[in-house]
Amino acid sequence: xxxxxxxxxxxxxxxxxxxxxxxxxxxxxxxxxxxxxxxxxxxxxxxxxxxxxxxxxxxxxxxxxxxxxxxxxxxxxxxxxxxxxxxxxxxxxxxxxxxxxxxxxxxxxxx
Ligand code: HEC
Ligand code: HEC
Ligand code: HEC
Ligand code: HEC
Numbered sequence: 001x002x003x004x005x006x007x008x009x010x011x012x013x014x015x016x017x018x019x020x021x022x023x024x025x026x027x028x029x030x031x032x033x034x035x036x037x038x039x040x041x042x043x044x045x046x047x048x049x050x051x052x053x054x055x056x057x058x059x060x061x062x063x064x065x066x067x068x069x070x071x072x073x074x075x076x077x078x079x080x081x082x083x084x085x086x087x088x089x090x091x092x093x094x095x096x097x098x099x100x101x102x103x104x105x106x107x108x109x110x111x
Contacts, residue, residue, distance in 0.1 A: 026111065027092040040092065050092060052085045074100075076108055 023029050030039065039058075040050045059065060065077035076089065079100070088099045089110045096110035 025093050026090055026096070049087060052087070055086045055090075074106060076100075076110070 023032055027037075027040065031037070037046050038044060040046075040054060041048075042051075042054060062077055062083045066075060069075050069077050081100075084099070089097055089108070091097065098106070098108040098110055100106045100108060
């Protein structure tokens with residue numbers, strides 16, 4: 001009986017944890033914070049990728065992004081690659097990519 005109780009308790013604890021954890025994908029985290037699909041997708045229904053200019057309406061230009069991540073070395077928003085499209089690293093609905101790693105052994109924790 002004690003074992004059964006503890007199994008049931010663990011199952012609930014697990015479910016509660018799942019519900020409160022931030023979603024894995026960037027788009028889902030945006031939706032969880034109250035943005036609609038249309039906040040990123042200008043076409044309805046969503047069908048294509050999101051232009052960098054749309055991300056920048058909320059997040060600002062590279063000058064602003066550079067300030068936000070100025071404590072990181074290297075700063076992912078200020079590099080010799082110039083102003084890259086966001087999707088080179090950040091993905092809406094799939095695993096993010098560290099584009100610098102195609103040439104360097106640089107570690108970036110892209111979300
Ligand atoms: C943070 C901005 C953002 C939000 C919010 C967002 N998306 Fe996306 N979506 C993207 C990006 C970026 C792509 C390009 C592919 C990728 O990066 O995964 C994309 C691509 C798509 C595509 C094209 C197929 C594909 O995967 O390439 C569909 C369909 C789509 N999104 C549906 C939705 C729906 C439905 C919602 C609302 C539940 C939504 N998106 C919310 C950013 C967003
Ligand atoms: C409608 C406004 C809006 C648009 C458009 C938008 N974002 Fe966001 N984004 C937000 C808000 C609000 C947050 C949450 C900020 C916070 O939690 O402090 C956020 C958080 C983020 C974060 C950090 C937090 C996390 O969950 O990883 C990244 C990275 C990000 N956005 C990238 C993008 C990219 C890339 C695009 C374009 C595909 C985009 N955003 C489009 C409003 C927007
Ligand atoms: C070279 C890869 C790369 C590109 C391109 C890139 N980012 Fe990022 N971005 C990162 C990394 C890495 C982080 C995570 C920093 C951390 O918190 O460790 C980040 C973090 C962020 C954050 C969260 C900043 C915060 O407050 O902590 C936002 C918002 C963001 N990016 C938006 C964008 C937008 C919008 C674009 C396009 C204009 C873009 N990024 C292009 C790599 C990139
Ligand atoms: C197409 C290959 C390629 C990509 C992608 C790339 N780099 Fe580089 N990077 C180079 C080359 C070539 C050099 C110059 C040779 C050297 O000094 O090692 C360099 C030099 C550097 C340096 C040395 C200092 C400097 O500015 O010259 C840093 C730091 C750096 N890259 C960071 C990055 C970051 C961060 C990214 C991702 C946004 C990135 N690189 C993407 C090829 C690349």
